[in-house]
Amino acid sequence: xxxxxxxxxxxxxxxxxxxxxxxxxxxxxxxxxxxxxxxxxxxxxxxxxxxxxxxxxxxxxxxxxxxxxxxxxxxxxxxxxxxxxxxxxxxxxxxxxxxxxxxxxxxxxxxxxxxxxxxxxxxxxxxxxxxxxxxxxxxxxxxxxxxxxxxxxxxxxxxxxxxxxxxxxxxxxxxxxxxxxxxxxxxxxxxxxxxxxxxxxxxxxxxxxxxxxxxxxxxxxxxxxxxxxxxxxxxxxxxxxxxxxxxxxxxxxxxxxxxxxxxxxxxxxxxxxxxxxxxxxxxxxxxxxxxxxxxxxxxxxxxxxxxxxxxxxxxxxxxxxxxxxxxxxxxxxxxxxxxxxxxxxxxxxxxxxxxxxxxxxxxxxxxxxxxxxxxxxxxxxxxxxxxxxxxxxxxxxxxxxxxxxxxxxxxxxxxxxxxxxxxxxxxxxxxxxxxxxxxxxxxxxxxxxxxxxxxxxxxxxxxxxxxxxxx
Amino acid sequence: xxxxxxxxxxxxxxxxxxxxxxxxxxxxxxxxxxxxxxxxxxxxxxxxxxxxxxxxxxxxxxxxxxxxxxxxxxxxxxxxxxxxxxxxxxxxxxxxxxxxxxxxxxxxxxxxxxxxxxxxxxxxxxxxxxxxxxxxxxxxxxxxxxxxxxxxxxxxxxxxxxxxxxxxxxxxxxxxxxxxxxxxxxxxxxxxxxxxxxxxxxxxxxxxxxxxxxxxxxxxxxxxxxxxxxxxxxxxxxxxxxxxxxxxxxxxxxxxxxxxxxxxxxxxxxxxxxxxxxxxxxxxxxxxxxxxxxxxxxxxxxxxxxxxxxxxxxxxxxxxxxxxxxxxxxxxxxxxxxxxxxx
Numbered sequence: 001x002x003x004x005x006x007x008x009x010x011x012x013x014x015x016x017x018x019x020x021x022x023x024x025x026x027x028x029x030x031x032x033x034x035x036x037x038x039x040x041x042x043x044x045x046x047x048x049x050x051x052x053x054x055x056x057x058x059x060x061x062x063x064x065x066x067x068x069x070x071x072x073x074x075x076x077x078x079x080x081x082x083x084x085x086x087x088x089x090x091x092x093x094x095x096x097x098x099x100x101x102x103x104x105x106x107x108x109x110x111x112x113x114x115x116x117x118x119x120x121x122x123x124x125x126x127x128x129x130x131x132x133x134x135x136x137x138x139x140x141x142x143x144x145x146x147x148x149x150x151x152x153x154x155x156x157x158x159x160x161x162x163x164x165x166x167x168x169x170x171x172x173x174x175x176x177x178x179x180x181x182x183x184x185x186x187x188x189x190x191x192x193x194x195x196x197x198x199x200x201x202x203x204x205x206x207x208x209x210x211x212x213x214x215x216x217x218x219x220x221x222x223x224x225x226x227x228x229x230x231x232x233x234x235x236x237x238x239x240x241x242x243x244x245x246x247x248x249x250x251x252x253x254x255x256x257x258x259x260x261x262x263x264x265x266x267x268x269x270x271x272x273x274x275x276x277x278x279x280x281x282x283x284x285x286x287x288x289x290x291x292x293x294x295x296x297x298x299x300x301x302x303x304x305x306x307x308x309x310x311x312x313x314x315x316x317x318x319x320x321x322x323x324x325x326x327x328x329x330x331x332x333x334x335x336x337x338x339x340x341x342x343x344x345x346x347x348x349x350x351x352x353x354x355x356x357x358x359x360x361x362x363x364x365x366x367x368x369x370x371x372x373x374x375x376x377x378x379x380x381x382x383x384x385x386x387x388x389x390x391x392x393x394x395x396x397x398x399x400x401x402x403x404x405x406x407x408x409x410x411x412x413x414x415x416x417x418x419x420x421x422x423x424x425x426x427x428x429x430x431x432x433x434x435x436x437x438x439x440x441x442x443x444x445x446x447x448x449x450x451x452x453x454x455x456x457x458x459x460x461x462x463x464x465x466x467x468x469x470x471x
Numbered sequence: 472x473x474x475x476x477x478x479x480x481x482x483x484x485x486x487x488x489x490x491x492x493x494x495x496x497x498x499x500x501x502x503x504x505x506x507x508x509x510x511x512x513x514x515x516x517x518x519x520x521x522x523x524x525x526x527x528x529x530x531x532x533x534x535x536x537x538x539x540x541x542x543x544x545x546x547x548x549x550x551x552x553x554x555x556x557x558x559x560x561x562x563x564x565x566x567x568x569x570x571x572x573x574x575x576x577x578x579x580x581x582x583x584x585x586x587x588x589x590x591x592x593x594x595x596x597x598x599x600x601x602x603x604x605x606x607x608x609x610x611x612x613x614x615x616x617x618x619x620x621x622x623x624x625x626x627x628x629x630x631x632x633x634x635x636x637x638x639x640x641x642x643x644x645x646x647x648x649x650x651x652x653x654x655x656x657x658x659x660x661x662x663x664x665x666x667x668x669x670x671x672x673x674x675x676x677x678x679x680x681x682x683x684x685x686x687x688x689x690x691x692x693x694x695x696x697x698x699x700x701x702x703x704x705x706x707x708x709x710x711x712x713x714x715x716x717x718x719x720x721x722x723x724x725x726x727x728x729x730x731x732x733x734x735x736x737x738x739x740x741x742x743x744x745x746x747x748x749x750x751x752x753x754x755x756x757x758x759x760x761x762x763x764x765x766x767x768x769x770x771x772x773x774x775x776x777x778x779x780x781x782x783x784x785x786x787x788x789x790x791x792x793x794x795x796x797x798x799x800x801x802x803x804x805x806x807x808x809x810x811x812x813x814x
Contacts, residue, residue: 001640005640041635190488190491193488194492457658460659
């Protein structure tokens with residue numbers, strides 16, 4: 001079930017009520033585990049089996065990796081990698097691979113029409129697969145001891161607040177939290193609900209009400225876009241995807257906190273980033289740090305010279321792009337981010353020492369440049385295919401002749417994007433907690449009340465799913 | 472208190488935030504209560520809108536219930552005239568589904584049910600001449616479009632099953648719409664803004680639905696003479712020519728009835744009563760020997776003529792074509808006694 005549903009509100013209140021009962025710690029963890037399976041089954045019950053398989057395989061592999069050495073140790077790691085990546089490849093990438101192969105075959109004159117298997121993508125598979133992979137790899141690298149309790153480990157894999165769209169949690173962050181009995185106090189529950197409310201507001205009002213209708217309307221007709229509409233639509237999408245995903249992450253962190261668990265941050269005002277290294281330290285932090293630790297560094301990272309570093313970066317970002325979706329448009333999206341990162345490293349190495357870059361106005365200009373490039377690159381993320389993407393990019397560079405009119409809502413969305421940029425720039429060195437601490441408590445309460453009222457009166461029947469659920 | 476594992480500068484003081492949040496909830500409750508109270512004082516009442524989602528939920532339930540289902544299809548006349556609590560008391564073991572559409576004819580749904588090769592329930596199809604014999608350009612648009620959407624969704628659900636919690640979510644939504652003006656959609660800020668811009672106050676619509684898709688009509692906000700004149704004018708549109716009547720309507724209908732009843736299902740053709748100017752027009756434009764009698768003789772289904780049955784025709788109809796709400800329970804009770812026991 002999605003956070004922006006009445007069903008989730010009921011579900012969460014019931015789980016919270018049961019979890020707060022004076023029961024043994026093990027029982028309360030069992031309640032959380034059952035609730036997590038129920039939460040996942042609410043989409044498609046048979047896929048719970050997949051979650052169980054992934055959990056059991058890595059639980060066994062983790063123990064064996066830890067206990068063995070040499071070839072058997074490597075073999076157990078390979079088993080874990082093959083199982084997790086195999087499941088991911090079958091469910092997420094097999095139609096894409098078959099279609100790509102058919103396209104390649106057609107290119108050399110071989111007609112091959114792959115059968116459409118009708119594979120359904122299990123929700124959240126990319127997230128929990130990366131989570132279980134990190135567990136096995138960390139044990140292999142001797143950075144982590146296996147979980148001592150299967151219950152704790154299963155809860156780490158399935159914990160419902162972050163199960164379907166992250167943040168991607170490391171076992172080293174989560175498992176220690178399962179050891180000591182805990183019950184969220186009034187501080188955690190209250191702040192957790194505040195984060196939940198903020199997240200829901202970002203999702204339902206800003207992403208769904210303000211930005212999505214504009215982006216959807218403009219991206220629906222790529223052949224009719226003009227310079228202005230292409231920019232407006234893409235800027236609206238940049239607002240939509242940020243508030244959609246950041247909203248989900250806030251909800252996840254808030255829901256976990258209500259249960260006394262602390263999750264990692266996933267966003268830190270990314271549209272105020274100065275450069276692309278900074279952007280990836282602020283956008284989907286749990287994924288970018290995962291890719292850094294389990295892909296970029298093993299590929300060589302900053303070692304072995306600039307050429308190898310650039311290659312590692314490119315490969316990491318291409319795979320990161322493919323992680324998002326089984327389509328070449330996502331690969332291009334990742335590849336462009338890789339190019340930006342490589343270009344930034346080259347620029348830093350050659351002219352980075354100049355005092356000019358540290359000037360406040362230059363920092364703002366660099367942040368704006370970063371935002372514009374990130375926004376342009378979103379075209380590949382949002383457009384359904386390369387034809388649409390190229391029409392949009394042509395229009396954004398003045399290649400479209402027609403001037404299609406836009407409604408007032410597009411200008412409201414544009415104003416909202418500008419306000420978001422200013423807000424994120426002001427907040428870039430700060431945090432919502434720091435700002436809230438400085439506010440009188442009654443002001444915070446009033447703001448929460450107003451957010452809830454706005455969500456209630458603008459409630460619409462057809463709710464949108466979270467964008468990242470499809471990954 | 473750390474609110475996240477990676478938050479180095481985001482530590483919160485040990486303040487009981489639960490108090491702050493509860494105060495926020497109180498503020499929200501007061502403001503939403505004020506909003507709700509204000510609009511109710513302006514005459515608005517909570518209601519269920521006539522949406523595709525609600526219609527699709529009823530059709531889906533009727534299809535799943537198979538032989539246990541009694542479906543009602545036709546126009547607003549059947550949506551107003553059939554009282555579900557009365558019917559439910561008379562047929563406690565049956566699944567009742569109202570799949571009529573405003574201004575719609577039963578043709579599209581009948582065809583759809585006939586083509587659903589396993590469905591064998593009972594369908595009561597309203598065959599009022601105004602909707603059946605006059606092929607308005609947009610008459611079946613909603614029903615046909617909704618059926619297309621419904622079919623597309625079913626096809627999609629065979630590939631990606633609908634999340635299991637959707638049914639519960641749908642019920643919760645309905646519950647809120649039935650009880651709070653705030654959630655019924657009519658006080659959405661866009662509607663309020665438009666009302667302020669145009670200077671027209673927000674008003675309760677003169678028709679709305681219950682969760683059973685029973686239509687409620689409130690004539691107090693409309694000019695009844697004008698309304699009747701428009702209904703009469705609607706009847707003046709060109710009808711299916713008598714020469715084409717059998718080929719375009721009766722023969723396909725005959726096939727659908729045959730298909731449904733061959734599977735053990737049942738089709739009942741129900742002509743709802745009319746009064747005043749509408750009744751006169753029905754007699755004048757669609758003489759029974761040329762239309763109704765042919766339909767009854769050749770369709771092969773049980774037919775009930777509300778105008779010919781004294782038990783059914785003696786009910787009050789303020790606008791000449793829809794039963795008054797207070798009359799619907801008694802009308803339904805009378806109809807139940809006429810319907811065959813398997814329907």
